[in-house]
Amino acid sequence: MAEGGIWRLALPLAVAQMLFFAAPLLLLAATSVATDENLRDWSLRAWRDTLGDGFHIESVLNTLRLGALTVLATALLAVPLALVHLVAGPALRRVILIAAVLPLLTSVVVRTFAWIVILGREGVINATLIGMGVVTAPVPLLQTEHGLIIALTQIEMPLMLLPLLAALARIDPALLDASASLGGSLARTLWKVVLPMALPGLIAGATLVFASASTAFISQGVIGGGRLNYLPALVWQNAMVVFDWPLAAAMAITLMGSVLMVAGALSLLGQRASHA
């Protein structure tokens, strides 16, 4: 096929995305400024309810904080794992890679269920703590924010680890030896040589983890429980239980806007860092 006509091959996906992705999102936006789901009349009521209500604002902030803390926790563990992968032999590399991919291929529901078993009253952590005599009664971990963050750290870690591994794969090990033989301390080598190379992966990972953790409906609901309010649960309740579609739409767009803003800020940060 001639170079000029090759774009036609992209047409089916483009049309499918317009029809089944872009059009629904436009309708979502329209519904958020309508009086009801049939778009009978326009109204800003849903947006006033979303942005003018202390409870709703609080759940927006809760959701953003959950995403941010999960990004920090995954980075704290994924960066060291990626560094070990960088200097490891082929066998250990393979083990780390499989460990990174395996959670991604086990259903989110399965991973969430695992954390119920681990964090529960008779779960792994409480049994260990009681067995070691650290505490005498089970510590409540389910239905708490830190319990949820621990769980999301595992659930989302592959999204941070895989881009990091890809970014670090471009580092020539000779570069590390060169830095060390020139008298650079390990900290200096990491800071000056490894971090700049890892940054694109770190930023890509942070974006994916933030987007995924802030919209992780099942984990938030099952591990976080009813006392913690996050946007996805409010979107679902208003859409499927209360049937207030304009309000659900306004909240879904608020969630989308928050995630896109964070993703945009991160990508800006990445560009600035790569120019510095």
Added chain:
Amino acid sequence: MHRFTGADRALALLILALAGVGFLILVGPVVVVLVTSFTSSRALQFPPPGFTLQWYRDLFDAERSAQIHVAAGNSLLVAVLTAVVATSLSTAAALAIARSRATWSKVAEGAFMAPLVLPGIAFGLAALMFFSWLRQPPSLALLVAGHAMIAAPFALRTVGASAAGLDPALLESSAALGAGPWRTFRRVTLPLIMPGVAAGAFLAFVSSLDNVPVSLFLSSAQTDMLPIRLWGMMETALDVRVAAASGVLVALAFVLLLAMDRAVGLARRMSG
């Protein structure tokens, strides 16, 4: 060899310790689920007081677990169809993007990737609104349409990586030898990009099988999906069959992963 100072050694130890915790947190839960699925207890104790196959027997009991079986069948069918649809659309698009040097291809690639970053919950709700506005009752076809939008970027990325390495001279010589575009695609292009296509289809399949946010809004009592059914079982009563179902899903994922890794080096493809 590196001359480690005391500070270097402390830092290296810290990195190793954190990496160890990271590894444990990645793998531990999968092990915990597998062990729990054999528990003889009705409560989710860990370690279990004893071991039985009772929950697996319950899970495979055609009568008691009929709803789970229906949901699993629906999920598998939708996942296969999603993989076919998403991979076909993405393969064509990836070839166009790889072979074009025009600016539109960069813009299009960005747009095609958008579903990866947009919160799934927002898209799930939007899809529900769209289909109910079109007066479409819930059906497996709508679920495939929704899942395919989320799955397409995965396939686009893996096929795109394969297609970027295609030598245009090969395609030109095939054309020069008189092969039509379709024949060139089947005999030259497809075999060369096959690893990317297979990896993409696999990722699309898994992403559909695991999809929650779209199924949450588009599934119904007649078109129940496995993750939604399992979520319901976790929310209402502590049903240990969830552990057995999880065990089956973990085993399936592991077998698929090893098979795909052997075939096309999937793990490398996903990190690269």
